[in-house]
Amino acid sequence: MKFHVDDLESALTLRHYFLGACNSPPLTRVRGLVHDEVIETHYVFCDALAQQQMKIRKFTHAIAVLLSSVASLFAHGGDSKAEPAKTKFSKKSEKPGEDRLFDVSSIAFTPGQLAGDRPEPGQRYPWKKDIVTTIFWIGEKPGGNNPVPNRTSSWDKGWTKNYGGIDEPDPAHRSNYMPVSFTPRQNPFYCALPYNDKAREGHRPEAPRVVPWFKDAYQGPAVSTCKDRWIAIRKGNRVAYAQWEDAGPFRTDHWQYVFGNDRPKPNLNKGAGLDVSPAVRDFLGLKPTDVTDWRFVEFNEVPRGPWSTHGENNTFVINDRQKGKTLVERLGTIAR
Structure with missing residues (x-):
């Protein structure tokens, strides 16, 4: 018109x-x-105009969703290509007189790197890897970076006496993983980890929650659930087994490392998180300060070896004696 x-x-x-x-x-x-x-x-029909505007809004929304999805896809693709953090070892020590093939002071660890570790098939507990490891012994006197004497342990006030004497660390005075001057009355394959489940009275408040076997091992408020527990210690292709007999090095409260994914705290011994006995040292061929892997093990995972022959606290010895006692009782019954 x-x-x-x-x-x-x-x-x-x-x-x-x-x-x-x-x-x-x-x-x-x-x-x-x-x-x-x-x-x-x-002009067009009013309702046709409204429908057209609605179509435009729907189309715009669809484009926005598509662009958002594409952006998200690229973001995830970028994450998947990120390289994992690496643990670096120095190839050369700048300190004279030390072993230049290995320098634990130069080890760099990535925080939380154990978070991804999982137990291997058939194992309940995962390996804690690349742990600075030092040597200690029953009866050790304080000195150097060891401010505390080892006459007693966190769980045994008469540790040296109950062991039978000082566990002489000098290889010249040892044979078959034991001191030559006496036969130990406790397992010479022992270790220390920086946690003590005992308090002055009873157990630490977190112990029932953080110690995995607490409920099964509980024998009352006066008895540690950690003492005599078995661990595996690995160096290269060799694995030794030892019983947990003391709390340390340096700390007695670091359950986040012992039972969790934390790394050992910094200390005077280059961040050491494990102390082992001279017997463990000799079996694995460790230096005074070295690096090992370790993990908790159930007793049925521990094979027989030099760690299964001596000690009133040794699970193998206790079980063998019980079996022998049972056998004698059976033979006595037959003889009657």
Whole structure:
């Protein structure tokens, strides 16, 4: 349709009229002529216009979702290519007189690197890897970086006496993983970890929660659930087994490392997290300060070896004696 109007104001009035006519029958085209200028206004069905706008909004939303998904895909792809942190070892020590093939002071660990470790098939407890390991012995006097004498342990006030004497560390005075001057009355394969489950009275409040075997091993408030527990210690392709007999080095409260995923805390012995006896040292061929892997083991995982032959506290010896006693009792019954 075509309308002729005399001035621009009339044309605009006419335009506003048609713009407000959304409920009126549809107009396909309106043209207003003002002098020599033409004002054209195009209209479509109001409901058709609304539907078209809705389609545009849906299309815009779909594009936004698609772009978001693509961005997320690229973000995940970037993460998957990130290289894991590496543990670095120095190839050369700058300290004269020390073993230049290995320098534990140069070891760099990534915090939380054990978080991904899982027990191997058939094993309940995972390996704690690359742990700085030092040598200690029953009866050791304080000196150097060892401020505490080892006459007693966290769980045995008469440790040296009950062992039978000082566990002489000098290889010249040892044979078959034992001192030559006496036969130990306790297992010469022993170790220390920086946690003590005992308090002055009873057990530490966190012990029932953090010690995995606490409930099964509990024998009352006066008895440690950690003492005599077996651990495996690995160096290269050799594995020794030892019983946990003391708390240390340096700390007695670091359950987050002993039972969790923390690394050992810094200390005077280059962050040592494990002390082992001269017998363990000799079996594994360790230096005074070295690096090993270790993990807790159930007794049924421990094979027989030099760690299974001596000691009143040795599970092998205790079980063998019980079996021998049972056998004698059976033979006595048959003889009657």
